Every structure is written in structure tokens, then in C-alpha cells.
Amino acid sequence: MSTLLSVADVHIAYGKVEAVRGVSLEVGANEIVTIIGANGAGKTTLLNAIMGVLPLRGRTSFAGTDMAPSDIEDRVATGLSLVPEHRELFGTMNVEDNLELGAFRIAKAVAAQSLERVYALFPRLKERRKQLAGTLSGGEQQMLAMGRALMGAPKLLMLDEPSLGLAPIIVADIFRTVGELRAAGVSVLLVEQNAQAALQIADRAYVMELGEFVLQGSAKDIASNTRVAASYLGFQHEGESAI
Amino acid sequence: MNTTIMLFLLQDGITNGAVYALLGLALVLVFAVTRVILIPQGEFVTYGALSYAMLATGQVPGTVKLAVAMGVVAFGLDLFFARKALHARLVLRSVALNIVFPVALLALTYALVGRNTPIAINIALALLIVAAIGLFLYRIAFQPIAHTSVLVLLIASVGCHLALQGLGLVFFGAEGLRGPALSNAAVSAGPLRFTGQSLAVYGLTVAFIVALWLFFGYTKTGKALRATAVNRLGARLVGIRTTLSGQIAFLLASVIGAISGILIVPITTLYYDTGFLIGLKGFIAAIIGGLVSYPLTAVAAILVGIVEAFSSFYASNFKEVIVFFLIIPVLVLRSLAAPAVEEEKD
């Protein structure tokens, strides 16, 4: 399995405070990797820095090329895509315009095919295609944000808290779609509070605490780790104390 | 009331209003895309008009030298900000846009000036010069602070206005100038006489409004500009370069400003500082239009023109007072009509 994204010894600081310290991570082709951890652990910061929204110190490469000199727009063009925590949709434009703009860097003919694929993945979006993005429900907005990112035909999709503020039934839908993406050849880097759901679909997982990775391994191993179970999954194994 | 006088005033008001409409549209465009309230819009008007007038009299306007100087600064900034990742393509593009383009303009101006060049060529030259200045102005003054608050951008905008107006005095002197008319044709309808010039004003205004509507509604670039206006981070995340959007917006605004100037300089004498007041009236129209609606801005601009025409006839002393206070009832109506919505600022 070839490495798609490689991040080595990365530090990210807000002013003098280091929010992420010496983190290394890899995502391979056709792989779902999740980063779980408490609020404020630095997960969102890490994703934003990988995308180029925040500056970082350390080595990063994507599809074999060094990412340091490129900005957000260049990274999008090379097949890296981020669905941010706040979704950042174009609220006063309709669903179809949002999706079309997702393919801003893509040739028109290819974009038309992508549009069909996105509509197949999220039939709700097709029903609402003339509706303004800002008037969609939370779940639909999350679908649109993912759809818009997929329009750019990314090799790696980074999802930041896709389940935040959504009803359980919609969360299940979103996670099912994430699984389908892997089948379609898109790798996923998933940051999630809902550790249980994330560990169920992921291949590998990293556990982040206070800006550092404290554990990493296959999703199955992480899910059965007693410490993780106690602090993130909400149940305790017999005879073990929490943290 | 005398009907003929009323018709004359209406005609006068609509002609001026059409120009205000163009400027108002440009202001709305720039604000939506870059969040900059473009106070130097008035300078684009004077620079366009007076460059055209000077070219017509066979002189080289100082604006073309300014374009070269600003291009050099823009080039320097490009190099400085890309210093960590310089590659040939980037440098070449920057050289072409910031150095070759304005220098070619300068050479062309010197080559053509004083040779009785046709009006169309002079107009094209004046437009290109102001377009270059508009483009570089964004690169130099606003691109480095594009992420800051509307207030900071507004103050920077005022700074640009001061600098450009001062330069206007250096380039054009304190004396006013007039330019040759675009066409000397005239049509009469009843008591009214429509000059070719005023018909050109109407025609171009309508053409611009339609063109902008098509551009923003139906082209990929237009939609990308709108997307930048709605959500800058969202736009960057789909690969739209917001700096490019900003440059396009400033380019369009400077061209629109210059055209407005060229349209009115045959009708009225323009001074180096006239643009500011004209720009402000476009501004009032833009505010009435809520800084978002193009059609509303156009209608409001016509209204401003008509009110101005009537008040200059009946209370010429208080013309400006009336025009500037016109905004208050409109603002009150707007704020009463709009529901109390929460703004998320900073």
C-alpha cells in the first residue's frame, strides 16, 4: 500500500502556545484513518494546518511531493480536500452552484460526471438542487459540504467532525457514505468526537491528547484498549480504573 | 410647474444618475468580493477622464508613469511574498503582468501621443492605464491586509484616496479639463434634445448592468467571485484564489470608473478632485441598494441624479446637503424593514 499523505514531526503554534507538538501521521491509498480525542486536543488544528489554513513547522508531503511551498489552492489542485468543522458553504447560492464551484479546478466534462456521482451518493441533494445552501437542514448541509469536496475529485478527503450537531439517524447515514468512499478509491482522514462510530469504520486510528498522539494502531486494537474505552467510549472494563 | 423645465431637469438627472449607477455597481461589486469600501473609486473617474482629455490634446498623462511605478512595487511584493518558493513560472507571470504590461503601455503612449490618434484609441489607452492602476492598487494596498476587518480595510481605502487625489493634482494640475465628445450627433424629441453623448451614457449603463448580471449568474468566474464574497475560506477550499478574485473585482471597478469619467468629461469640466464627490454619490446609491443588490443600486442612482437635478434648480445652495441627507430616511426605512438579525462579526 502506497503512502498518500505523510506528516512528520509537526508543530503548530498559536502565538507562543503550541497546540500541536511533534505529531507524525500517515494515510495510505484506499484507507480510512481516524484521529480521536477530547475537545481541544488539537485535532481540528492539525487538519487545518495540513490543508494550509494554518502555518505549521515540520515535514509534510502529499502523493510524494513536498507540501511546504504550496498554499491551500495548490493543495486542492493536487487532490487534497478538507470538509471543515463549520462546513463553510456558500449560503446564499443554491446547491447546484455550490457543487459546481467544488469542481472549480476540474475540466467541465469531468465535473458533469462528478455531479452525477455526488447526486447518486446523496439523492437528497438532487431533490434540493435549486434550494439555497443556507436554508438546508444541518444534515443536508453536511452532505452538501462533503459533496462539494468530492466534486474536486480528491485523492484524500479530510472530514472534521462530520457528526457534530446532527441527529443520530443522519450520523449513521454520513458514516455509511464514508465507507462507500473508500470503495470508490478515495482515502479518508476523519477527525471525530464520536469515537465509537469512527472506530467502527476506520482501518487505523490515532488518539490525540493535549496536542500529542498518545496511542496509534489498528482501529480494532484502539477500540479494545481499556484506557480509550474509559475516556472516549464511555464504558469501563471490569477491574480497570479510568485514566 | 413648467413641464419643459421639469422634463429638462428629469433628463439631466437621469444622465447623471446613469453615471452614478455605474459607479454604484462597481462599489457593490468590490465590496461584495473584497469587503473593501472603495473610496478611491472617484479617483478612477478623474484618472480615466483626465488621462483621456490629456491624450486628446497630445500630452502624456502622468498616470501612465504611475502605472509603471505601481507595477514595479507590485512586482517587488510578489517576489517578497513568494520568496520561500520562487519558481520560474511564477516569476515570469509576475514580470509579464507587473512590468511588461505597464511598460508596454508607457511605450505605446509615447509612440501614439500627438499624432492625432482617433478617439477610440485614446479611450482604449486611458482605460488600460486606469485598469493597470486599479489592478496594482489591490495588489499593493489591499492584498496584504485582505483578512482584516472591514474597518481597517475602509481606513486603508481612505489612505489610498488621499494619496491618489494628491497625485491627481501633480498629474493634471489645479485647472479643470474637458475632453472631446464621443459623438456629435443629436436627436430631438419634443422639447428635449438628446445628444449622442447622453445616449452613449444610457446605452453603456444598460449594457454594463446586463453584462454584470450575465457574468455573475452564468459564468464560472462570475460565480467564483460571488463565492468569494459569500465565504472566503469556503472559496479557498475549493481552489478559488481569493487574491485573483480581488484583482478581478478591482480591475472591473477601475474600468467602470474610467468609463464613467470618459462619459462625463465631454459634458462637464472635471478637476483633479471632482471624482471624490461623484464617487460619493454613486456611493449613496450603493448604500441605498444595501451594498448587495445591483438593480436596486441602479434605480437608487437614477433617483439620486433626479433629486440632485431638482434641488440644484430650486435650492442650489443646499444641493449637496439635500443629496447627502437623502440617505437618512432610506436607511431608516431599510433598518425598520429588515428584521433584527444577529451579526457574527470579527
Next chain:
Amino acid sequence: MSQRLPLIIFTLAMAVIPLIPGIPPFWIVLLDNIGLAALVAMGLVLLTGVGGLTSFGQAAFCGFGAYTTAVLTTAYGVSPWLTLPASLLVSGIAAVLLGIVTVRLSGHYLPLGTIAWGIGLFYLFSKLEFLGRNDGISGIPPLSIGSFRMLSPDTIYYAIWIAVLVSALLTMNLLDSRTGRAIRALRRGHVAAEAFGVQTPRAKLLVFIYAAVLAGLSGWLYAHFQRAANPTPFGAQAGIEYLFIAVVGGAGYVWGAVLGAGIVVVLKEVLQSYLPYIFGGQSQLETIVFGIMLVLLLQLAPAGVWPWLMSRLPFKPARKTPDTSLKLEHPARASGTSPVLLHIEKARKQFGGVIAVNDVSFDVNAREIVALIGPNGAGKSTTFNLITGVLTATSGKIAVLGKEVENAPPQEVVKLGVSRTFQHVKLVPDMTVLENVAIGAHLRGSSGAISSMLRLDRTDEARLLAEAARQIERVGLSDQIDQLAGSLSLGQQRIVEIARALCVDPQLLLLDEPAAGLRHMEKQRLAALLRQLRDGGMSVLLVEHDMGFVMDLADRIVVLDFGTKIAEGAPAAIKRNPDVIKAYLGAAA
């Protein structure tokens, strides 16, 4: 005491400057101009930097101040000191009239509106016969005390700088008070402030008038300094310059106004006197260079010079530690006999054709935790907004303790003992946790703007801060009490919101997704706190998506779907309800 020391040193230094032998009189003139500009900029600091209301029209208020004294002293022979209250009054009245139409404007309309009336007033000054049109009014008498006439720049210097120092003190006192917190909350939107009883339109008008009166004071001093008044210094250019001064100094900092005035006035002077030597007398060069420097300065220090300077000083200002032994009395409220605390009957809300809340009815009893659950867009937050008065119901009845709310604004609903948190956290990020929480106790204090400025509010203020500190301790954030709210994690910010809501001493607490962003341990701690509040007699109505949290905590659950109530009952029953499973929980749960 150490807080006061720099101020005393500054005051002494300013007092001594004119007495230094051999000091060029021209420097004193510059200092006079700096003081005059600083007064106007100080008003802008409060208006723009703190309150978030940008005004380009302050120069016009200087004009009102200057012309009032000019007309009264020259045409009617009134003594200059008597015209001071008149000047301030005229500026204040002008501010009330313009403020009533202007401060209601939202977003960018406000600065643009001020540009428009600023220019309009300038033209008005220059056209009115009794103000001398473009020539203005000259021959204004100097200020005098007994036979001492302040004719020269170094005598009026003291009048100007006493005005500056007194205004700075009053302004700082105002900011550090109950009213000040309300003003500082304005910049982040009005919904949160109003939920705790702040009358936001009144607070906005207050700062607008305050800024105008300071400008009027500056205008009055200016008229007696120049002994003449004409329209030019009160035009659009000057209005822009004042705002520039505030931004350069650091909008939001009282001393930034003084520093900014110093920088800009000196810079302009230097440009005006030296540029012609360098460039050979070209006219308008100083405007060009001034404009360019303005752009450059903003690029280098967009937050202003004062905060940049302060962050480089080695010492930090001392923290206030509230004395938590001070008790705040419980607000007097009608204690109803009915066990039903909140009664909602067929509440309905339509937005255009969309029905967001469709004839929903339910009750919350005393000492009960009720959860409102349902898919996104089911109308949960809208229901919250109906209860708290942010939105008015299209039809239906909402009553608290038997008293019908009937379209009362949020400021009235909170008086009934209903307080809330928000789905999207609405704290003021550059205020400390303590100050943010103290906003919750707004209605339990009574000091107004004037008593705050004069420091007559200290006992009242100490009680409010003590109450805030107690609630912060209660939610377990004492360690963060002095941190800026914006520096906390989102989960902690939600907890701060709960502390703020508790400061109301509520009977009913409405929590919108309190557990979002919390980890498991923190959720358990929150649940324990809520249970403890219930056992202490409070009721809680909460919206939450975390089913584990809700099922464990709630006494009763109300389920909404598409604005309609589809189920109500105990957690165990809701879990098994087939309609709820179909609409919301899904097969997995």
C-alpha cells in the same frame, strides 16, 4: 495603587512640560492639537473600538460644539464658561437625533450612514447665513479665569489637558463597570446581551451620545483656542482622520486615543514642514505621503500601536480577586403556588410559508429536568427562542409560573427567572471569564453610567463580581476565571455560558446542546451539576443530541419532528416508541 502610578507620572510630566525653560512655543501648539484630537478619538474608542459602532461623522459633532459657543459668545455676548454646557448639550442633542436613526443600522450601513450625514452637515455649516457660511465666525473671546485670559497656546494648554485626563479617567471607570460590560458586549451582537436584560438600543445610544459630547467638548476648546470657527475642520476629511487616529492608537484602548493623536498630529506636522524641502515645494505632497503611510501602518500593525506597545512591557496589570463573601440578594419574584413552571400551549411559529413550530404543547414542572430532542431542523432552537422572547410566536400561549409571556422581549422574560445558553456560544472573547459571567448578573445590579464614571458603584460592583465568581466556582472553572473567554476550548465556553445563566438566579434554566464538545468525564460532571441544581429547586429544559447523556439525566423527554411534537414521556418509554425510532433514533440505538 500601582495601577494609578503611571497615570500620576504622566499627569505630572504633562503639567511640567510648558514650564521647561526654552521649550519652543510651537511644541506647545502641537500638544494642544494632540489633546484636542485625543478627546474626539477617545469617544471613538468607546464607540468604535469597544461598542463596535464605526462613525466617520465625529468631526461634525466638534462643529456643533464650536459653532454653539461661537454664535453665543459673538452674537449674544454670553460668557465662554456658560457656553460650555450649551455646547455639550447641543452636541448631545444632535447625537440623540442622529443616533436614533443611525445606531439602529446594522453592519456596514452604520459607517456609511455616518459618512453621508457627516458630509451633509459640513455642507450645512458652510451654507447657513448665521454661521457665517464658508468664512465662519471670528472674534471669539478667549477663556478667562478672573482677569487671567487664556490667550496663548501655553495657557489654554492646561484647560485642554485637564479635559483630556479627566475624560480618560471617566471613560476608564465607565468601561470597568456594569454598564461598561453591557457596552463591551455590544460588539458581539445583541441577542446574548438582551437575554440577560441589557437594553441594547439604549446602550448603543448612550455610547453614541458620550462620544458626541466628548467631540463637542473638543470643539468648544478648539473654538476658544483658535478664537474662530469655520467649516473646514469639521468636514469629512477630519472625520476620517479622527477615526484613523483611533485605529492607529488601537481602537479599544483609552490611552490608544492619546497615543494615536500624538503619532498622527506629529507625523502630519513633520510631513508638512519637511517634505517641501526634499521634493522642492510640490503641492499636496504631504497628502500623498500621509495616505501612503496610513496604508503602510495598517499593514504593519492592524491592531494599533498601543496594544503592540503594551505586549512588550515586562509587567502585567494586577488581577482583581473578587471577595466571594459578599452576598447578592435573591431577586424578588412572584413565587407561584402552581407546580407548573413553564406552560406551553399550542405554540406556533411560521417563517413565511414554513412552519418551524407546529402547535406544540408541553409543560415543565418545578424541580424537573426535561429534554427536548429531535432531528436537526425539528424546531428545538426555535422553541427556545419563542420561550425566551427572541422570536414572537405566530399563535399559542407561553406562560411562566402562570403568568403569560405574551410577546415580551428577552429583557422582560429574564426577569421572570428564565435564563439560557446558546447553541452557538455567544461570549465576548476578549473579556475574561469573570467579566463574561458577570453580565449574567446585569439585572441584579443597579448602578448606571454616571455613577460608574464617578466610581460611586463600587459596593454594587463588588457584589456582582462576587456572585459571578461563586457561579464560576460552582461549575468548576475557578482556575480559568481570569483567562479571556476566547482562549478556552469550545466545551469550556459552553460551561461558562451555564455559569453566566446561573448568575440570573433562575427558576428555569434553558440549555441548548450543553454537552456538545465535552468528553465523557466532563459530561458526567455536567450531569451531576444539573442534578444538583434540580435538587436545589431549579428546573432545566435542555436540547441535546447525545442520547446517552439525555436518557441518563432527563426526568421526561419531549420529541419534536418537523416542528410537531411526536412523543412525550419517560426516557425508557421514548427509547421504545416506534415513531421516535423511525424519525430520529434509527435502528441502531
